[in-house]
Amino acid sequence: MHKNKTILIVDDDIDYLIQQKAILESKGFNVITAQGVNRAREVLKKDCFDLAVVDLMMENMDSGFVLSYELKKIAPTKPVIMVTAVTSQTGFEFDSVTESEKKWIKADAIFTKPIRAEQLIKEINRLLITNV
Amino acid sequence: MYKLEKCNVLVVDDEPGMTLGVQKVLRNFSVAIDDNKTNVNYEVDAVLNEKDFYKALNEKNYDLILLDYKLPNITGLELLEYIINNKKNTLVIMITAYATFETAVQSTKMGAYDFLAKPFSPEELRNSVKKATTHLVLARQAREYEDEKRKIRFQFISVLSHELKAPLNAIEGYINILNKRYNNISEEDYNNMLNRTQIRIEGMRKLIFDLLDLTRIESGEKKRNLESIDLIEVVKSSIELFSPDALQRNIDVDLLNDNPIIITGDKSELEIIFNNLISNAIKYNVDSGKVRVKIKEYEEKINILVADSGIGISKEDQHRLFQEFVRIKNEKTYHILGSGLGLSTLKKIVSLYNGKVRLRSRYERGSTFLISIKKSLSL
Numbered sequence: 268m269h270k271n272k273t274i275l276i277v278d279d280d281i282d283y284l285i286q287q288k289a290i291l292e293s294k295g296f297n298v299i300t301a302q303g304v305n306r307a308r309e310v311l312k313k314d315c316f317d318l319a320v321v322d323l324m325m326e327n328m329d330s331g332f333v334l335s336y337e338l339k340k341i342a343p344t345k346p347v348i349m350v351t352a353v354t355s356q357t358g359f360e361f362d363s364v365t366e367s368e369k370k371w372i373k374a375d376a377i378f379t380k381p382i383r384a385e386q387l388i389k390e391i392n393r394l395l396i397t398n399v
Numbered sequence: 400m401y402k403l404e405k406c407n408v409l410v411v412d413d414e415p416g417m418t419l420g421v422q423k424v425l426r427n428f429s430v431a432i433d434d435n436k437t438n439v440n441y442e443v444d445a446v447l448n449e450k451d452f453y454k455a456l457n458e459k460n461y462d463l464i465l466l467d468y469k470l471p472n473i474t475g476l477e478l479l480e481y482i483i484n485n486k487k488n489t490l491v492i493m494i495t496a497y498a499t500f501e502t503a504v505q506s507t508k509m510g511a512y513d514f515l516a517k518p519f520s521p522e523e524l525r526n527s528v529k530k531a532t533t534h535l536v537l538a539r540q541a542r543e544y545e546d547e548k549r550k551i552r553f554q555f556i557s558v559l560s561h562e563l564k565a566p567l568n569a570i571e572g573y574i575n576i577l578n579k580r581y582n583n584i585s586e587e588d589y590n591n592m593l594n595r596t597q598i599r600i601e602g603m604r605k606l607i608f609d610l611l612d613l614t615r616i617e618s619g620e621k622k623r624n625l626e627s628i629d630l631i632e633v634v635k636s637s638i639e640l641f642s643p644d645a646l647q648r649n650i651d652v653d654l655l656n657d658n659p660i661i662i663t664g665d666k667s668e669l670e671i672i673f674n675n676l677i678s679n680a681i682k683y684n685v686d687s688g689k690v691r692v693k694i695k696e697y698e699e700k701i702n703i704l705v706a707d708s709g710i711g712i713s714k715e716d717q718h719r720l721f722q723e724f725v726r727i728k729n730e731k732t733y734h735i736l737g738s739g740l741g742l743s744t745l746k747k748i749v750s751l752y753n754g755k756v757r758l759r760s761r762y763e764r765g766s767t768f769l770i771s772i773k774k775s776l777s778l
Binding site: 279281282285289290292293302303305306325326 | 591
């Protein structure tokens with residue numbers, strides 16, 4: 268387990284942020300939250316986290332893509348988990364993301380909301396190990 | 400809007416002279432559909448027997464079929480039955496030499512649109528075809544309109560379900576966390592979560608009320624209770640209603656004129672207008688901001704102006720603002736609750752007063768809503 272690692276969660280939904288924060292903190296992580304892309308950019312500058320969980324659709328349909336692209340440019344090795352609402356809600360085909368698209372979507376894992384907490388924590392731990 | 404430019408006609412008759420005659424009459428014929436601003440021309444194919452009839456129907460979609468009542472080896476009624484069951488978009492005109500009242504009744508009962516008795520004049524043929532074409536176009540137009548309405552309704556319900564599900568998910572999430580009693584939730588976090596749960600429930604309740612307002616107005620089922628109303632009184636009570644919110648954020652709401660302005664209208668509708676405008680002007684304001692309300696009476700109209708010193712709306716967002724469930728999402732609006740129905744409802748009400756809504760807004764400077772309504776309602 269990777270206790271004391273700091274996770275950045277970026278989402279436009281304040282309730283989602285509060286809840287994920289509570290869950291991850293209960294598992295021993297430190298958590299920083301950012302509501303929206305601009306707040307997230309401020310956090311990026313400070314470089315004070317080990318992994319980011321980024322929502323895809325915030326101000327724009329592709330806010331999450333843009334943000335994770337910027338993040339990977341600053342810190343290429345820092346893991347990013349992209350989170351998105353289910354396809355039926357967004358009309359955005361996600362299950363069909365191809366390998367070449369994945370390269371373009373600078374994310375190490377993609378999850379569909381609603382996310383089970385255990386699943387997310389497992390993935391966070393996996394990515395933090397590979398990133399040691 | 401549905402348009403038919405070329406009407407495909409099939410003549411089914413075992414007399415070649417008959418089919419040629421029909422083709423000749425309809426070749427240069429055209430029908431103008433007034434409601435639809437189209438001119439319909441005709442392309443006429445002919446078949447002489449049952450076999451060619453089925454072949455033709457398989458190969459092409461016909462809008463109109465002129466069908467002989469009596470064919471070799473088969474009756475026109477059997478073919479009519481086939482058309483009615485398999486080609487829902489096709490109208491049939493029955494033709495027969497044995498024009499009896501009974502055959503006419505029988506084929507109409509089975510679904511034929513019209514009936515032509517041999518021998519008929521070119522004029523009679525044209526009249527019957529014209530009638531059928533007009534019916535065809537108007538029926539298809541009505542169907543298209545219905546489909547469109549159904550689609551809009553479906554979209555509305557999809558978005559609505561999403562909007563109702565979102566607070567439920569949030570509330571469920573909080574309950575799950577509070578239920579598990581994670582060991583390290585501070586009292587502050589605990590209270591914050593309870594508070595957020597209440598806010599989301601409140602938001603859901605607001606959405607349901609706004610939805611009721613909207614459907615009441617849209618359905619036209621609620622009887623409008625028109626009476627003489629002093630607009631100033633309505634504004635005052637609306638300002639009063641939201642004064643706790645304004646006070647909390649030190650926002651100053653000012654009504655600039657207070658002589659009575661009397662209008663014929665429905666009180667609950669006017670309340671919805673002002674409640675929307677004033678609560679928006681407060682919600683989307685900055686702390687210690689200002690809201691100015693001015694009502695100006697002209698000979699035939701009344702202008703209502705609600706100006707705020709709030710966060711403003713960018714040019715791109717202004718276009719979408721009055722659509723249902725549209726909420727402008729940005730950093731400044733994340734924390735503001737709203738159903739996304741207020742302004743679309745407001746616009747619908749204003750149109751009931753032959754009025755217009757205009758918006759002037761500058762991002763980060765503030766917004767001004769100008770509503771102009773007619774004093775005398777044409778009812």
